Amino acid sequence: MPDSPFDSDSQRLVAQQAPGDNAAPWSVGEISSRLKRLVEGEFGHVRVRGEISGWKRAASGHCYLALKDADAVIDGVIWRGAANAIPFTPQDGVEVIATGKLTTYPGRSKYQIVIERMELAGEGALMALFEKLKAQLAAEGLFAQERKQKLPYMPRTIGVITSPTGAVIRDILHRLEDRCPCHVLLWPVKVQGEGAAAEVAAAIRGFDAMPADGPVAKPDLLIVARGGGSIEDLWAFNEEPVVRAIAQCRLPIISAVGHETDTSLSDYAADLRAPTPTAAAEMAVPVLADLANNLATLGLRAERCARRYHERAGERLAALVRVLPKRDALLGPQRQKLDDIGARLDRGLENRLTRGRRDLDRVSGALRPAMLTQRLAAARQRLDGVGRHLDLVHPNRPLEKGYAWVEGRASGKVLPNAEAARAAGALTLRFIDGTVDARVERSGGKSYPVEKPEQPTLL
Template identity: 75%
Template sequence: MVAPYDTGARLLAEEVPGDNALAVSVGELAGRLKRMVEGEFGHVRLRGEISGYKRVASGHAYLCLKDDAAVIDGVIWKGQASALAFQPQDGVEVIATGRLTTYPGRSKYQIVIERMELAGAGALMALLEKLKAQLAGEGLFDAARKRRLPFLPRVIGVVTSPTGAVIRDILHRLEDRCPTHVVVWPVKVQGEGAAQEVAAAVRGFDALPSNGSVPRPDLVIVARGGGSIEDLWAFNEEVVVRAVAGCSIPIISAVGHETDTTLCDHAADLRAPTPTAAAELAVPVLADLRLAIDGHRLRTERCARRHV
C-alpha cells in the first residue's frame, strides 16, 4: 500500500515517497524555459502598436508592442535599428519580424526584432501626420520664415538623381528660358540611405563658400519624379525636412507630380508642382527681359527727344 502524499509543513526539505518532482535550481528552470521558448518561437511576426520607443546611446532601440489584450517587450539591436526604413514613433502600428527569447534575470520574455515595417498604408499616413504635426509645432513650416527667390540667379544648385528624366527636363527648360550655370549634386532619391544623401546635399550646398572653386548657388532645387508614397518617402524624413528648413539658400521643392505633397514641400521656400515647373519658377524668360529692356530704352529716347 502506497502512503498518501504528505502535505504537512516541514522545517527541512526531504524526499517524500511517491514524489517524482525533484527540486531544480531557479537557473536550471530558467534555462529550460529559455530553450523551450527559443525553440518554439524561433521565427514570429507580430502586429501591434509601438509604445515607449527609445534609442539609447549604444545604438540599440527598446520598445513595447501592444494591442487591446497584451503587451510584449521588444529590442532592436544597433545594426537592425540603423537599417529601418522609417523612424519608429509611439502610437504607430507595425508588423515586427523576429524571434522570442527570455531574460532569466528578470523572469521576462521579449521579441528580438530583426525587421519592422508599417502595418499598411493607414499606418504610413498616421506616421506622416504625426511627424507633420510635430515639425509644424516647431515652426518649420511657418510662412513667415519663407524667403523670396532671387529674380535672376547666376548659379542654381540641383539636388536630384544624375540619371533619369528629371535632371534632363530641368536643364532643357532652363536652357529654353534663360541659360544659367547649373551645379548638380547627385543623390539617391529612393530607397535606403536616400534621405541622408538628400539632406547631406542640401547642407553641402549651404556650406559652400562664396569664393570657392565650386560656385555657391543663389537658388537650390530639390527634385524627384513621381511615384507612390513609399517611393517619395525619403522626402518625408525628418532629416531632409530639417536640412531644407535650415538652409540659408532659398529652396524650391519639386518632388513628384502635381498631386503629390511631401513634408519637404512644406519646409521649402516654394513648392513647384513638377521639376519642369521648378525650372520655370527659378528663372524668367530671357527673351521677355530683352523685350522689356528694349521697351524701356525706346521710352527713354522718346522722353529725351521731347525734352530737347
C-alpha cells in the same frame, strides 16, 4: 487541519526528498534557459502587428519599445544595426508590422521580440505617421511663412539634389537651357530606399556649407527634386532629417518632389513648392527672350521719355524767350554809358598831356650847361680829396717805412703786444715785400703798446 504548516507533509521547514520522489530541484537559471530554448524553438521568426508604445533609443544605439493592441502587450528590442536600417522614424502611436525572433529575457523573467525589420502596417499607418510628423514639425515653426526666403531673380548657379540617372535631371537641364542658361551643380543622391533621407540631408548641408569664394561657385538657389511615385516611394522626403536640413538651410530652396497631387513634408519646409521638377526649373529662372523683350520695351520707353522731356524743355525755353526783353533794350544804357566814359577819357588824356608839356618847359629852362659843368668840377674835386686821404691811411703805408706786422703763425692774427707774441711762440713777420717766419727764443725788456692805425675818413 494541521496545527502548523511546517508539520504537514506538503510544507516542511527544511526541504527533504519525499519517498518515491527522484526529481532533483531546478535552478532559476536552468528554468530560464529551458524556457528560452522552448520559446525560440517553438516560434522562431514571427511577424507581429501592433502599435508602437514607449519608443526610446539608448546611447548605445539600440532601441526599446512595446507593441500593443487591444488585448495584450509584448516588449521588443531592436539592435543598433537593424535600427539604422529602418526606413522611417518610429514614433509612439504608429501601427507597424515587426518581423523578428521571439525570445525571453531571463533578467526580468519576461518574453520579448528581437525585431530585425519593421514596416508600417499599410498606407493608413503611413498617413498617420505623416500627419503626426507634420503636426510635430509645424508646432516647432519649421513651416512658418515668415521663415521663407525670397528666391533670387536671376541665379548665376543652381544646385540640384536628385538622382543622376533619372529623367528628372534631364528635364531640369532642358528647361533651364530653353528659358535662361545658367551654371548647374548636381549633387547625386538616392531618392528612395534605405539611406536616401540621410544622403539628401547631407547634400543640402553640403551645398549650404560651401565657401562663397571657393574654387567651385556656391549656388544661389537649390532644387530638391524627385519624380512621381507612391507615398512609400516619396517617404525619404518626409523624413525628419531632410525636413530639418531644408528648414535650416541659408540658401533658398525649391521643393519639386512628385507630381501635382503629391505632397511631402519637404514641400512645407521649402521656400517654394513646385508641382513638378520641370516647373521648378521654370520658377528658378526667367525666360531669357522675355527679358530681352522687356529690356527693349524699357529702352523704347526711356527713349520716348527723353524725347518728350527734350521737347517740353524746348517749349518752355521758347516761352521764356518770348517774355524776355530785347537785346538792344538791355544793352542800350550800357552802350551809352560806355560812349560817355570814352569821351571823358579822351578829354582827360588831352588835359594831362597839356600839363606835362607845361611842367617840362618850366624845368628845361633851369638846365643850363654852365651849371652842369660847375657841379661836375665840384664833385671831381671832392673825390680827389677822398682818394688822397685813403692813400694816407692805407694799412701798408707803415710797411713802406721799414715796419712789419707781427702775426701768430698758427692763428694768422695780428699780435698787438709782446705778451701775445710770447704766448704765440711761432710768429710770422709781414714786410712790404714778403713774410718771414720767426720764433720767440727769449723775452724780456719793456713792452710798448702798439698804436693802431687810423681808419680812413670818407669826405
